[in-house]
Each structure stands twice: as C-alpha cells, then as structure tokens.
Amino acid sequence: MKTLYIVRHAKTKDNLDDRARELLPLGIERTQKLGKYLAEQHCQINHIYTSTALRAKQTTEIIADQLQFNKTKITDVESLYVGSSDDYIDIIISQDNKDDSLMLVGHNPQVTILAQFFIPDFSHYMQTGACFCIDFQTDKWESIFTAKRVVRFYVRMS
Numbered sequence: 001m002k003t004l005y006i007v008r009h010a011k012t013k014d015n016l017d018d019r020a021r022e023l024l025p026l027g028i029e030r031t032q033k034l035g036k037y038l039a040e041q042h043c044q045i046n047h048i049y050t051s052t053a054l055r056a057k058q059t060t061e062i063i064a065d066q067l068q069f070n071k072t073k074i075t076d077v078e079s080l081y082v083g084s085s086d087d088y089i090d091i092i093i094s095q096d097n098k099d100d101s102l103m104l105v106g107h108n109p110q111v112t113i114l115a116q117f118f119i120p121d122f123s124h125y126m127q128t129g130a131c132f133c134i135d136f137q138t139d140k141w142e143s144i145f146t147a148k149r150v151v152r153f154y155v156r157m158s
Contacts (some may be wrong), residue, residue: 001067001068001098001100001135001136001137001138002078002101002138002140002147003043003135004132004136005043005045006104006115007106007130008059008106008107008108008111008112008129009053009055009056009107009118010028010055010059010062010127011027011128012027019054019081021053021054021055022054022055029078030156031157032062032066034063035154037157038066040132041106041153044065045102047073047075047099047103048103048104049075049077049080050105051076051106052077052078053081053107056105056107058108061104071136072111080104080106081085081106083110085110085111085113085117087110094141095141097141108125109114112125115132128156129157131154132151132153133152133154134149134150134151137149
C-alpha cells in the first residue's frame with residue numbers, strides 16, 4: 001500500500017512579496033493541531049516535499065515537529081511553488097517503491113487539482129491548512145493512477 005498526504009499551506013499574512021508571506025498566529029495554531037492529529041492517527045511518512053515559499057516551509061516545519069519527523073527527509077522543491085500539478089505528479093512517480101508514504105506541501109490551485117485528480121467527486125478547493133490522506137492499493141508509486149484508492153481522511157483544524 002502507498003499513502004499520499006496532500007497539504008495546503010496554513011493561513012498567512014498578506015504581503016507584497018508572495019514568496020515571503022508568513023503564517024498568521026491562527027495558521028500556526030491550526031497547523032500545530034494538524035500535526036498533533038496526524039501523530040494521533042499514527043501517520044508514518046517517509047519523505048516530505050515542500051514548496052520553497054516561506055508559508056509552505058513553515059507549515060512543513062510545524063508538522064514535522066509534531067510528528068518528530070527527521071527533517072533531513074524534507075526536500076524544498078522550487079517547482080511546487082511556481083509549477084503546475086504535473087510537477088507534483090513527477091515527484092510522486094519518482095519515489096522509491098521501498099518507501100510507502102509521501103507528503104506534499106504546496107499551494108492552490110495545484111494541490112486542489114491534484115486532489116481532484118485522485119478524488120474526482122471532490123469538487124471544492126482545498127482550504128488553507130487542509131490535509132488529504134489517500135491510501136492506494138499498490139506497491140508501486142507509478143501504479144497509483146489506476147490503483148484502487150481510499151480517502152482515509154480529509155481534515156482542516158479549526
């Protein structure tokens with residue numbers, strides 16, 4: 001089984017420099033709750049890829065802290081900030097099949113498009129600080145596109 005976590009960065013301050021937008025205190029609080037929720041769900045993540053934007057990196061760091069995740073397994077990826085949903089898919093299919101779980105932390109519209117690709121009846125957009133967890137019945141990352149899948153949860157803390 002392969003598990004994919006899709007996370008949209010948490011709530012941010014408005015800033016003229018989009019890349020440097022920081023999380024609001026509310027965003028930090030909700031992300032701490034999300035990380036705690038993930039820990040309570042015993043989520044085991046092999047690798048986290050995050051956008052290079054500050055708000056995504058802050059979201060990732062907070063979740064990693066709550067999960068006591070090895071931060072050397074976090075990779076900053078420029079294309080998760082400026083690219084398309086195809087860049088997210090490229091990361092997924094490039095994973096080593098010995099790893100069973102992956103988290104992607106990024107931005108709308110890309111994360112919503114990715115979620116809708118795997119969950120066609122999801123017709124909304126991913127809210128800030130939201131997380132999808134999708135389990136795929138396959139042992140190969142490149143097979144998740146046709147594998148049977150189950151949404152384990154979709155959560156956004158309030």
